[in-house]
Amino acid sequence: KQEVTQIPAALSVPEGENLVLNCSFTDSAIYNLQWFRQDPGKGLTSLLLIQSSQREQTSGRLNASLDKSSGRSTLYIAASQPGDSATYLCAVHTGRRALTFGSGTRLQVQP
Amino acid sequence: KAGVTQTPRYLIKTRGQQVTLSCSPISGHRSVSWYQQTPGQGLQFLFEYFSETQRNKGNFPGRFSGRQFSNSRSEMNVSTLELGDSALYLCASSLAVGPINTDTQYFGPGTRLTVL
Numbered sequence: 001k002q003e004v005t006q007i008p009a010a011l012s013v014p015e016g017e018n019l020v021l022n023c024s025f026t027d028s029a030i031y032n033l034q035w036f037r038q039d040p041g042k043g044l045t046s047l048l049l050i051q052s053s054q055r056e057q058t059s060g061r062l063n064a065s066l067d068k069s070s071g072r073s074t075l076y077i078a079a080s081q082p083g084d085s086a087t088y089l090c091a092v093h094t095g096r097r098a099l100t101f102g103s104g105t106r107l108q109v110q111p
Numbered sequence: 112k113a114g115v116t117q118t119p120r121y122l123i124k125t126r127g128q129q130v131t132l133s134c135s136p137i138s139g140h141r142s143v144s145w146y147q148q149t150p151g152q153g154l155q156f157l158f159e160y161f162s163e164t165q166r167n168k169g170n171f172p173g174r175f176s177g178r179q180f181s182n183s184r185s186e187m188n189v190s191t192l193e194l195g196d197s198a199l200y201l202c203a204s205s206l207a208v209g210p211i212n213t214d215t216q217y218f219g220p221g222t223r224l225t226v227l
Contacts, residue, residue: 034216043115043201044218089154091216097167098144099216101154 002027002094006102013080014110021075021105023090028068034099035064035075036089044089048075080109113138115204115219123225129190132222136183136204143185144216145177148199157200160185161207189224197226 003026013019023033032051036044048057048064050073056065063076073090087106091099116135124130136143145157156169160179177187183204189196199221205214 036218041199041223043117043220044203046215046217049215091154097142097159097161098156098169099146099154100156103153 002030002092002100004090004092004100004102006088006090006105008105009103010106010108012108012110015080015082017080017109018076018078019080019107021077021088021090021107023073023075023102025071025073025092025100027094028071029094030068031093031095033064033066033073034091034093035062035073036091038087038089038104040087047088077107080107082109082111085109115202115217117200117202117219117222119222120220121223121225123227124192125227126192126194128192129188130192130224131186131188132200132202132224134185134187134202134204134219136185136202137217140204140206140217141183142205142207142214143179143183144203144205145185145187146201146203147171148201148221149197154201157187192226194226197224199223 005024007022034049035047038044050057050066061078066073087104089104091101118133142161144159146154148154159167163179174190179185201221203216203218205216
């Protein structure tokens with residue numbers, strides 16, 4: 001059974017810092033990995049999708065990497081801003097038409 | 112292009128009642144999935160529909176059911192509500208070009224269900 005873990009569970013940083021969020025999964029047989037952002041009480045916003053054949057994806061200040069063999073992904077946020085404060089979730093797709101989610105990292109960027 | 116919409120946004124029900132939630136996918140998207148989010152269990156997959164057929168189901172009791180219409184809109188129903196059904200119910204849509212559907216999932220804002 002696929003399990004997804006995100007570390008740390010919570011993170012507080014001053015504005016302007018570069019930061020890394022971690023995601024690990026137990027079964028490397030994945031089709032892709034997706035990073036989401038969730039604001040309090042809201043739905044999920046898709047940030048990046050990395051196919052299993054890819055090593056990284058970039059969108060603006062965000063860069064996500066994938067090492068399928070070791071079961072790890074990282075989300076790098078450059079020059080963090082208060083508007084980046086949210087919960088970040090990673091999810092893996094194992095081919096059963098469903099995503100398995102981690103429990104998320106709650107990020108607070110202090111102005 | 113409009114995003115995924117869910118109605119209603121908030122619901123309050125009492126134990127034993129039943130509830131129906133609605134989801135309209137992004138135009139052109141053929142697959143609709145449903146997830147339950149709770150503080151204790153996180154996000155858990157309920158089911159996925161494609162062309163009016165349920166293709167996959169998560170580990171939830173039979174009280175949870177769903178359907179998809181010919182225009183890809185989907186509804187989920189929960190019968191005999193329990194206190195533990197209180198959650199944010201999220202719907203996601205995707206193009207589903209391939210049979211396995213590994214496309215980007217786009218989520219709606221969710222329906223917050225409170226069971227008293």
